[in-house]
Amino acid sequence: xxxxxxxxxxxxxxxxxxxxxxxxxxxxxxxxxxxxxxxxxxxxxxxxxxxxxxxxxxxxxxxxxxxxxxxxxxxxxxxxxxxxxxxxxxxxxxxxxxxxxxxxxxxxxxxxxxxxxxxxxxxxxxxxxxxxxxxxxxxxxxxxxxxxxxxxxxxxxxxxxxxxxxxxxxxxxxxxxxxxxxxxxxxx
Amino acid sequence: xxxxxxxxxxxxxxxxxxxxxxxxxxxxxxxxxxxxxxxxxxxxxxxxxxxxxxxxxxxxxxxxxxxxxxxxxxxxxxxxxxxxxxxxxxxxxxxxxxxxxxxxxxxxxxxxxxxxxxxxxxxxxxxxxxxxxxxxxxxxxxxxxxxxxxxxxxxxxxxxxxxxxxxxxxxxxxxxxxxxxxxxxxxxxxxxxxxxxxxxxxxxxxxxxxxxxxxxxxxxxxxxxxxxxxxxxxxxxxxxxxxxxxxxxxxxxxxxxxxxxx
Numbered sequence: 286x287x288x289x290x291x292x293x294x295x296x297x298x299x300x301x302x303x304x305x306x307x308x309x310x311x312x313x314x315x316x317x318x319x320x321x322x323x324x325x326x327x328x329x330x331x332x333x334x335x336x337x338x339x340x341x342x343x344x345x346x347x348x349x350x351x352x353x354x355x356x357x358x359x360x361x362x363x364x365x366x367x368x369x370x371x372x373x374x375x376x377x378x379x380x381x382x383x384x385x386x387x388x389x390x391x392x393x394x395x396x397x398x399x400x401x402x403x404x405x406x407x408x409x410x411x412x413x414x415x416x417x418x419x420x421x422x423x424x425x426x427x428x429x430x431x432x433x434x435x436x437x438x439x440x441x442x443x444x445x446x447x448x449x450x451x452x453x454x455x456x457x458x459x460x461x462x463x464x465x466x467x468x469x470x471x472x473x
Numbered sequence: 474x475x476x477x478x479x480x481x482x483x484x485x486x487x488x489x490x491x492x493x494x495x496x497x498x499x500x501x502x503x504x505x506x507x508x509x510x511x512x513x514x515x516x517x518x519x520x521x522x523x524x525x526x527x528x529x530x531x532x533x534x535x536x537x538x539x540x541x542x543x544x545x546x547x548x549x550x551x552x553x554x555x556x557x558x559x560x561x562x563x564x565x566x567x568x569x570x571x572x573x574x575x576x577x578x579x580x581x582x583x584x585x586x587x588x589x590x591x592x593x594x595x596x597x598x599x600x601x602x603x604x605x606x607x608x609x610x611x612x613x614x615x616x617x618x619x620x621x622x623x624x625x626x627x628x629x630x631x632x633x634x635x636x637x638x639x640x641x642x643x644x645x646x647x648x649x650x651x652x653x654x655x656x657x658x659x660x661x662x663x664x665x666x667x668x669x670x671x672x673x674x675x676x677x678x679x680x681x682x683x684x685x686x687x688x689x690x691x692x693x694x695x696x697x698x699x700x701x702x703x704x705x706x707x708x709x710x711x712x713x714x715x716x717x718x719x720x721x722x723x724x725x726x727x728x729x730x731x732x733x734x735x
Contacts, residue, residue, distance in 0.1 A: 411606075422728065
């Protein structure tokens with residue numbers, strides 16, 4: 286009888302301990318997830334910054350062949366400036382897609398100025414830009430996956446409990462505007 | 474004998490279930506396959522001699538630099554953009570060492586007429602997109618244009634492996650006469666030079682394979698691939714083929730690299 290009592294007590298204590306461990310790990314989970322979202326956002330920004338830095342050289346190499354296309358150069362410069370001053374995920378995302386549009390108009394110039402296609406410097410810059418665009422889309426997808434995981438967690442049980450305890454809310458997706466998705470891509 | 478009451482047994486079970494739940498990993502890592510070889514010629518465009526040469530070369534590259542590079546030829550990506558396809562493959566195969574992220578996948582899709590060189594994070598500085606693009610334009614595109622797919626792939630791989638080896642201060646055995654990569658920007662690497670290198674290596678490889686008859690018979694091959702090319706002067710020695718892909722696989726890729734058509 287006595288042994289049975291202690292066994293039961295021990296088991297109950299064990300359950301409480303495990304519950305406590307689970308609670309603590311769950312309590313940390315939304316915070317860990319939010320940090321992962323932030324870290325992934327930093328990756329996206331890294332790549333956006335990389336594109337931002339590439340632009341002046343690219344513009345210069347095109348200008349040598351198509352100096353009269355002032356509108357396009359102006360558009361790129363403005364979009365670039367707008368990106369720099371944009372804030373928040375939404376603002377940055379919008380500015381980034383405008384910049385992308387301006388850049389694809391710039392790259393399309395090679396249809397009108399075929400000499401560009403034989404300029405190795407231009408081609409290399411274009412490779413770098415394309416590589417960066419691809420990196421952006423990869424990191425953007427990873428970011429959105431992280432956000433989806435976090436948002437699903439904080440909106441469903443039991444995550445919703447721990448999320449409100451820790452004050453972690455849903456994060457914003459990096460949306461690609463529909464216009465951009467439909468915009469004809471320059472294919473090389 | 475039955476010293477636990479049903480109630481206690483119930484508690485024990487709960488405990489066990491809770492414990493399992495607590496111990497269960499949050500996410501199960503995706504099952505991963507492994508490429509059958511350094512050269513996966515699904516489309517069947519690489520000559521036998523060239524294939525042996527490339528396998529030897531890529532194996533040596535891994536032994537000396539840790540870089541895990543794989544060549545993959547396919548018919549088509551089936552409508553998927555080649556960038557997406559290559560990234561998926563590279564990650565699925567977990568190319569590159571963990572932490573060093575030095576994986577590299579070179580994909581050629583024959584019917585799509587598209588190629589992609591997918592560089593792991595750790596190689597982006599050694600092989601920036603612009604350089605990879607230049608190499609492809611100078612070696613791959615012209616040779617592919619002539620229908621010389623095997624040569625185009627070989628030349629591209631030889632130049633890339635050379636760049637990676639140099640960046641780490643090692644030379645690969647049977648290294649061709651130095652190809653100065655830095656010159657690509659201004660002066661072009663003469664195509665002829667590259668071709669003579671390829672030819673030289675092909676002849677060399679063919680000669681060797683006669684001395685060491687490769688253990689062929691694709692059907693009977695299990696897992697390991699025995700490089701028929703060169704005895705490695707390196708640590709693990711001849712015959713230690715693809716299974717050697719050691720050093721903790723699972724390098725990271727971030728969509729770096731270059732793609733194009735011919």
